[in-house]
Amino acid sequence: MKTQPDQYGHFGIFGGRYAAETLMPALIELEKAYRACQKDKTFQKEFEWYQREYSGRPTPLYYASRMSESLRGAKIYLKREDLNHTGSHKINNTLGQALLARRMGKKKFIAETGAGQHGVATATVAALFGMECKIFMGEEDIRRQAPNVFRMKILGAEVVLVKSGTATLKDAMNEAMRYWVSSVRDTFYIIGTTAGPHPYPQMVRNFQSVIGRETKKQIMKLEGRNPDVLIACVGGGSNAMGTFYTFRDEKNVAMYGVEAAGHGLHTPEHSASINGGKVGVLHGNKTYLLQDEHGQVRDAYSIAAGLDYPGVGPEHAYFHETKRVKYVTITDKEAVAAFSFLSLKEGIIPALESAHAIAYAMKMAPKMARNKIIVICLSGRGDKDAQTIIETNAL
Amino acid sequence: MKTQPDQYGHFGIFGGRYAAETLMPALIELEKAYRACQKDKTFQKEFEWYQREYSGRPTPLYYASRMSESLRGAKIYLKREDLNHTGSHKINNTLGQALLARRMGKKKFIAETGAGQHGVATATVAALFGMECKIFMGEEDIRRQAPNVFRMKILGAEVVLVKSGTATLKDAMNEAMRYWVSSVRDTFYIIGTTAGPHPYPQMVRNFQSVIGRETKKQIMKLEGRNPDVLIACVGGGSNAMGTFYTFRDEKNVAMYGVEAAGHGLHTPEHSASINGGKVGVLHGNKTYLLQDEHGQVRDAYSIAAGLDYPGVGPEHAYFHETKRVKYVTITDKEAVAAFSFLSLKEGIIPALESAHAIAYAMKMAPKMARNKIIVICLSGRGDKDAQTIIETNAL
Amino acid sequence: MGRIGDKFEALCGSKEKALIVYLTAGDPSLSVTKKLILGLEKAGVDILEIGVPFSDPTADGPLIQMASQRALKSGTTLEGVLDLVTEVRKVSEIPIVLFGYFNPIFAYGVKKFAHIARKAGVDGVLVVDLPYEEAKELRIYTDAVGIDFISLIAPTTGSERLTKIAADATGFLYYISITGITGTAAPKIDNIKTKVNKIRKITKLPVAVGFGISKPQQAREIARFADGVVIGSAVVRLIDENKNNRDLVKIISGYVSGIKKVLR
Amino acid sequence: MGRIGDKFEALCGSKEKALIVYLTAGDPSLSVTKKLILGLEKAGVDILEIGVPFSDPTADGPLIQMASQRALKSGTTLEGVLDLVTEVRKVSEIPIVLFGYFNPIFAYGVKKFAHIARKAGVDGVLVVDLPYEEAKELRIYTDAVGIDFISLIAPTTGSERLTKIAADATGFLYYISITGITGTAAPKIDNIKTKVNKIRKITKLPVAVGFGISKPQQAREIARFADGVVIGSAVVRLIDENKNNRDLVKIISGYVSGIKKVLR
Ligand SMILES: Cc1ncc(COP(=O)(O)O)c(C=O)c1O
Numbered sequence A, B: 001m002k003t004q005p006d007q008y009g010h011f012g013i014f015g016g017r018y019a020a021e022t023l024m025p026a027l028i029e030l031e032k033a034y035r036a037c038q039k040d041k042t043f044q045k046e047f048e049w050y051q052r053e054y055s056g057r058p059t060p061l062y063y064a065s066r067m068s069e070s071l072r073g074a075k076i077y078l079k080r081e082d083l084n085h086t087g088s089h090k091i092n093n094t095l096g097q098a099l100l101a102r103r104m105g106k107k108k109f110i111a112e113t114g115a116g117q118h119g120v121a122t123a124t125v126a127a128l129f130g131m132e133c134k135i136f137m138g139e140e141d142i143r144r145q146a147p148n149v150f151r152m153k154i155l156g157a158e159v160v161l162v163k164s165g166t167a168t169l170k171d172a173m174n175e176a177m178r179y180w181v182s183s184v185r186d187t188f189y190i191i192g193t194t195a196g197p198h199p200y201p202q203m204v205r206n207f208q209s210v211i212g213r214e215t216k217k218q219i220m221k222l223e224g225r226n227p228d229v230l231i232a233c234v235g236g237g238s239n240a241m242g243t244f245y246t247f248r249d250e251k252n253v254a255m256y257g258v259e260a261a262g263h264g265l266h267t268p269e270h271s272a273s274i275n276g277g278k279v280g281v282l283h284g285n286k287t288y289l290l291q292d293e294h295g296q297v298r299d300a301y302s303i304a305a306g307l308d309y310p311g312v313g314p315e316h317a318y319f320h321e322t323k324r325v326k327y328v329t330i331t332d333k334e335a336v337a338a339f340s341f342l343s344l345k346e347g348i349i350p351a352l353e354s355a356h357a358i359a360y361a362m363k364m365a366p367k368m369a370r371n372k373i374i375v376i377c378l379s380g381r382g383d384k385d386a387q388t389i390i391e392t393n394a395l
Numbered sequence C, D: 001m002g003r004i005g006d007k008f009e010a011l012c013g014s015k016e017k018a019l020i021v022y023l024t025a026g027d028p029s030l031s032v033t034k035k036l037i038l039g040l041e042k043a044g045v046d047i048l049e050i051g052v053p054f055s056d057p058t059a060d061g062p063l064i065q066m067a068s069q070r071a072l073k074s075g076t077t078l079e080g081v082l083d084l085v086t087e088v089r090k091v092s093e094i095p096i097v098l099f100g101y102f103n104p105i106f107a108y109g110v111k112k113f114a115h116i117a118r119k120a121g122v123d124g125v126l127v128v129d130l131p132y133e134e135a136k137e138l139r140i141y142t143d144a145v146g147i148d149f150i151s152l153i154a155p156t157t158g159s160e161r162l163t164k165i166a167a168d169a170t171g172f173l174y175y176i177s178i179t180g181i182t183g184t185a186a187p188k189i190d191n192i193k194t195k196v197n198k199i200r201k202i203t204k205l206p207v208a209v210g211f212g213i214s215k216p217q218q219a220r221e222i223a224r225f226a227d228g229v230v231i232g233s234a235v236v237r238l239i240d241e242n243k244n245n246r247d248l249v250k251i252i253s254g255y256v257s258g259i260k261k262v263l264r
């Protein structure tokens, strides 16, 4: 496959840098700094040190025997991103960006957050490196995700309540961008997924690609071969891209990105940008978007707050278009059943986001032969969702 | 030092097997089965597999540079037990006991829990091995630790509300023992700390001793020598014993067990069994106990629910008596300050239990030379405590 | 031989079986306990088990747990219980076993305990959480002064262990009729019989059966093969239900003599 | 040259500076917007920026954000805005720039947009999130039909980049007077002057200054060195405050002519 993106951040027709002029110089500066770090062995060593010593990498590739046996099909491995410090893959990226920001001499971090996982991961690295930190979060999400709000505050971050628009993740990102426009000189915007203007999608993908690199090494050691299938949930797409990227040129590895179908694709309540959206431009890049016929962006919905975003990373749009990855959907109901299934079978409570990937594996595995191998990216732990599950009486 | 305990489980004058006759045969059977597993390489391999692949061991020994620098003294390393699956060291022990129970053909687990960490760790291994599971928890604790109650339920465990006595950990343990007396033939009681009748204190210590073994290996690699000081919090004493045990014969390693002083040792509201209690017999062993002059056991108190126990493991009592370990105390207030300090300096939110160890290190480190080394056992993560901290407006 | 041995011998002579009754000292108060003891003796009770309340009675069911809590609330201490026995001894020769957990005794001091208990007129001790392996630290003092150490045998106790326990036992052996805590399940008579017969084969000591017995019918059946029957929770419940009744002693005595009748 | 170029030439001749006014189309409704446009023209406004509302206006402050939301609620679409321009063109020759974000245009179809916008009488487009690097996909169509592509210059834009942008710009250059979003901070006149003079050195195009200007005093000072001044949020606020007032058009016109006065 051709190296993506091009120099302006385009993955095929997707991606790019659709940003306000005020931000353009900052984005270009960021890109330059990032390129320098990519080539700098010291930076890479530093990054690896923090991943290993601070976040606890490598995360295990765990053979889920009880899950596999009860589905009577493929062997299922779980890539345990839930074991990272702060409880999800998000820290892989925030560590990378924070180290980059420190190199660039920035003293302040901002970030948007929906579920609060990225907010916590950002507040965490801000504390770790002694930076000021503001986290933008929709009023509605602040209410839904109180425990993560507490965590951010304890870590010293200011949680900025966003009331504009629909007061959820999309608006938090709008507000973060507005704030960034006003503070771009000393502030580093830590975007939480493979979205945003170039170079974010590429940079986040690269920081997250440790997931796939480790997986490859681990499965080679365990099974002596590539997995047959990779499955990951897709919100903005960072855990999925981190899982897929290493395997992109391995023709024998089928990949499935799982979007949130919420109450169903036939309803307006879902977050399936690829399966239920159209190409458009938002938050600095061109990609699939949930939008009405007039190009107004629609609210996303999913029981998993971290999937509740109306766009998707541009590289995913590209992988969809080139058919490298198959994008499928899972409803709230299926995700909740998978959440419970994994908890009961393996003693691992998955994040509701990750439960979407589990749910899809539950559909696929029984149709596959026993010698086939599925790897699921278990992007995060579900402690944060216990309340939601109990409240909705979903069990 | 002489090998402890003796064949009846005595550590000096402490420990033993002060249990009802109905349980004695089960305890003897357990001991036999455990001895067989200790010698069985397959068991050890299996245990190590689960620790590595499931729980994510080894946990890092993280050099906390910002903490060290801001205290201007010894180099501080954190043994990151918070990164274990389920968020604390408790899983080290429940994995070991669960594997043992499976060997013994038991189909049902019971456990007591206070903070809910051991309850979650037990419910987790019950799910992992497909066992029935009942967790005994005081009514008061169920109220205080709702998120952990949800987690246990999601994992399929039945949470048994204990109303007797003061409805906290001590009573949960009483009730678990009562239930065990009635169900001892098919039920395995997974005790959560280095307490209970022989062989529990020794067995739990051995399962937890992976903490110290890893620490030793890691510090040797990092610094080429033993640490000067080990610090760990002491509830029942399992994380502390797990940390200390490997180093017990290394004369150059000073060890500090930190008890919870709650509102102060001069008040009745603390959990400092060694510093504020007397020798007595409870829950199957002889040890230091909080009790009145008539031998009635007193309520323990600490802001850290996991330290809120009126006894302490008998081996700690022995280490106290033989002066191998120094037992010190930290108040609620100091622990909360340390909780906040570590969160802000390192982006690591410690469990309030672990914050007691952090707090003591904060007192010691500044008085030590820069080339001295402190290792703190960071026994668990503080997500569970965020609510407490915010509610008490403690920050 | 002490009062316990004498009592079993006497009963044996008259082909009676022993009625052993448990009550928690200090529930509702020590003075009421004293009245109850004297009433029980008159009603035909052969041996008394006087419960020393403990904060953490891990082998007891809800009824005795609550009785212990009430007793502690009313200020009952081991010292108070020993005083009570002293008082009782002024007017009664009924055999008395102190029943409880080790910590209050340990806190009081084991040596002092043996000395004072003997002086007060205590005949035996039954310490739930002091099994065979740990008993020595108390028995070196109680054996010395001739206080019987009543040993428990559980349904789970195997033959080898049983033999060891029986070999060291004094007074009588107490067979726990259920795998469980006090007063919770109804015992299965056939199982008890099998086990009691097994115990008989290896010891000459009397064997009493307790835990979960409340009805004359059960008592009668058990008395066919055992030397005594222990009634505990049932009495404790009756005391609690009638503690404000002027006829408390009468009610308890009535119940108890109903049981004793079937043991004659 | 189109209406925009003509207008600046004419103003230059009369030594006037251009007053450019922004208002969000459809706030409170398209029919009111039409009345406002005609009123503004009469009040002396030289160029109109008609905001096409978007759900996610990331470069706008609260006032224009809320105006966009109101406009969307009232059913405003890009199609409706183009119809509005067609209507206005029947009676007015005031230069009109459509101001907005790319997605509504992209959803409408860029080629179709250029075609219809030209037919409707649109003179320029200013797309906030279509910087130099991404502009081509729209400009291949708008340039072809002679619609000016108004480029933004920010305080953060460096010299090299400025040169590239200016080289490709048409209509006029829009200098953003603050590092921030619309209508939030008061601009620092000295800084603006330095930058505008820099821009002048590399382009012959007129330079207008906007973002955060609301007072005649600010407008006057900026007009000393710039070719035009953009008033946005201030007008949007006034419209919202008086939307139920029969004299809405009069009030807005009054405010605007007060500003225009200082630019003559
Ligand atoms: C655990 C977890 N998984 C997945 C996601 C979705 O993000 P992404 O698609 O970028 O991996 C989130 C976002 O918060 C998350 O918390």
Ligand SMILES: Cc1ncc(COP(=O)(O)O)c(C=O)c1O
Pocket: B088, B089, B115, B116, B117, B118, B192, B193, B194, B233, B234, B235, B236, B237, B238, B239, B240, B305, B306, B307, B351, B353, B354, B379, B380, B381
């Ligand atoms: C995180 C943590 N640390 C420490 C403790 C105290 O237990 P122990 O003294 O057995 O390590 C607990 C108990 O729940 C705990 O959860």
